[in-house]
Amino acid sequence: MAPVIEARDLTKRYGAHVAVDRVGFVIRPGRIVGLIGPNGAGKTSILRALLGLAPYEGYLRVLGREPFHERAALMCEASFIPDIDVLPGWLRVDRALDFVAGVHPRFRRDRARALLGKAGIPLERRLRELSKGVKTQVHLALTMSIDARLLVLDEPTLGLDLIARRHFYEALTEDYMNETRSILVTTHQVEEIENLLTDILFLDKGRIVLDTSLDEVAARYATVAVGAEQLSEARALRPFHERRSPGATVLYFDGVDRAKLGAFGDVSVPSIADLFVAKLSSGPA
Amino acid sequence: MKRHFWLIRREIWESRAIWVVPALIGALLVLAALFGHVDVVLSNVSPQRGALGGVLLFASGAVFLLAMTTYSAWYLLDCLHSERSDHSILFWKCLPISDTATVLSKLLMGLLVIPFIYFAIADLTTLTIAFVVSVRARSWIGASLWNPGQWLQLQVLWVYVIATLAVWFLPVAGWLLLVSAWARRALTLWSFLPPLGAIWAERVFFGTSVLAHAVTSRLFMGYPGDAFHDFQGSIFALAGFPVAGRSAAPGDVWSLIDPVGFATHRATWIGIAVGVALIFVAIRLRSRSVEL
Incomplete structure (x- = not known):
């Protein structure tokens, strides 16, 4: 099936400031993609470009349309309201x-x-x-x-109480979602949508730091809590990030054989929030 | 078509002033008729009943016309700015409505819908005044106000004035929309400083005043000559005054208005061309703008 969103070299400048810097990604039908990034990473600029709300540079097709010049037609099939x-x-x-x-x-x-x-x-x-x-x-x-064929949500649950949040996500997964629809969602409350997402896009300083499916995250990334005595040995396997925790150092690995890591302790898959922090503090992949 | 209908409804929901202002004017005029000094009026009744009725009709019409032009101009200048300053532009843009449809709906509001709302309320007001005055005076003065011939003439005149003014003021409306879509603040200043600057520059650099004439003629003196055979005569004749050197068949509106002349006059078409260009720019500006 044709992609729902296709972006190549997508760039957005505000005067001399480059808010989005030659970003490229593809979103396919039936996926729920989390666009995750710190404040000022360029999330809003990307969403606005995707929905034809502002001009941009580069190649962009959303539901087969060029968003800026075909905004009205696009909005017949996409659903988005920036914020309250x-x-x-x-x-x-x-x-x-x-x-x-x-x-x-x-x-x-x-x-x-x-x-x-x-x-x-x-x-x-x-x-x-x-x-x-x-x-x-x-x-x-x-x-x-x-x-809509594409639902875009920007911090959807901001200001909602716990019960309303729960109701919202239930409605989203049970009633709304089906294989012909796609959802692009941004949020700082990553834990909330972790179980919902099929893919993640990490964004930092206008560039994509990670573009992957959650299945791939489980296959590729691993964390191990390592005691001080084994630390240098574990570091030889080249973790891309370290985090201190009481009594141990948690090491983050990308594409390292789990059997090898098992020797240092329990291997687990990092949460999206942990992976996000690890990726952003370790620089681009 | 259906979308345009909803766009117009939205505008009317948003600005209650569209009908509240003329309704207040109407209410004040009716109050004046209820409690004003009718006896002053009555002393003059017998010779010129028709004239008196006509003057009343026309005076209240003039008040509404003045309020209508002022309000419409303000509306056009404000509409594309206020949606940016209250951020709602992003909400409207997330609906399948093109910038062209949006800007045209605002234009339609300023040039036709608002004038026709004023027209309807003005009509209601004159009829109420006529009723009030005739009851208070226990005289036939009311009869002249009720005079169906004259009343119908006035309807024709109103419709003609609204339709021709909409065309005549197209470039002005286009300019106001452009400023509204572009300026971040100080809308009023932006609406008249650039034209003034251009007029000044033309005078300094070319020693001519073509633009100055074009602007003053568009704003003040050009319209009556363009749309009427004899504008002054129209007013007086409609009011029922005998005009010197004329047989003054009171209120024969058909012989006074000049639709063919208006449609063939050069100034009309220059105005349309300039108006269309300015509106096009306003649409482009709106497509690129987000909240302030």
Whole structure:
């Protein structure tokens, strides 16, 4: 199947500052990709380029379209709302539904109503009168009620309480996701989406540091906690990162035979958060 | 078409002032008719009932026309700026609506929808005033206001003025939209300083004032001559005044307006061309802009 997103040499400059620097990646249908990076890594710039919200340099195709010049057509099949601050405060919730239903061919108004009803959100209130958490629920109800081929979520659960978060991710995996859809999600709460993702893209200073599937992560990366007496021996296997923990040093390996590592202790697969920190503090792969 | 309908609805939801301002003006005029000094008016009734009714109709119309042009200009200058300053531009851009459709919907609001809302409220106001005045005066003065012939003439005049002004002011609207899509702040300054600068530069470097004439004619004196056979005559005749040197069939609006002249006049077409170019630039600017 044709890729959902294809980027080559994608670059975004703000004057002299290069926010995204010749980035390339491919996202295929049916994948849930986490775009993970520290603040200022260029995540927002990439998302905006992908959705045609801002001009860019380089080659980019999203759902087969050139996003900047075909934004309106692209938005028929993609679903994204940057964050709750862009919701027009004067707009009433019910009118927001009316309007989106009026202009969007794939918006399922009954579904949005059901989602809002389940969360007990008053429909006749203006968006500016709602609390941050409630606004986020409206935001998510709108985005999730679009039958899109590509769903883009930027820090989707920011401001949601624990229960709402849980509900959201349940809805996302159980109702929304299927093999024809793809999701691109950015978040700082990596632990939350770890079980959901099929692929990860690590971004740092405008460049991609790691682009891999989670299956590959499990096959390639390993961590071992090594005591002081074996440390130099373990270091000979060239870990790409070290982290001190009480009584041991945790070493991070890339592509080293697990049987060899087993000699130093229990081998485990690093969590995405740990891998992210390790990758970013050790420089580009 | 369906999308345009929703875009217009959205604008009306957003700016309640679109109908609140004319409704307030209407309410004030009706209050004046309720509690004002009608007896002053009455002393003059018998000779020129028709004239009096016409003047009332026309005066309230003029108030609405002035408010309408001011509000429309402000609306066009503000619309593409406010969506950037409150960040909502990113929300609208995430919906399948092109920048062209969005900018054209704002243009349509400023040039036609707002004027027709004012027109409708102005109509309602004059009818209410006519009723109030005739009840208070217990006289036939109201009858002239109710005069269906004159009232219909006024409708024709309003529709003609709105339609021709929309075309006439296309370059002005295009410029206001361009400034609205481009300027980060000080919108009012940006709306008139560059034209003033260009006029000044033309005078200094070429010693001519073509631009100055074009701008003043577009803003002030050009329209009546372009769209009417005799603008002054139109006002007076519609108000029912006998005009010197004319047989003054009161309010024969058809003989006063000049649609053919308007459609064939050079200034009209220059205006359309400049307007279209400016609107095109505004659309381009909007496609590249995100929040402020």
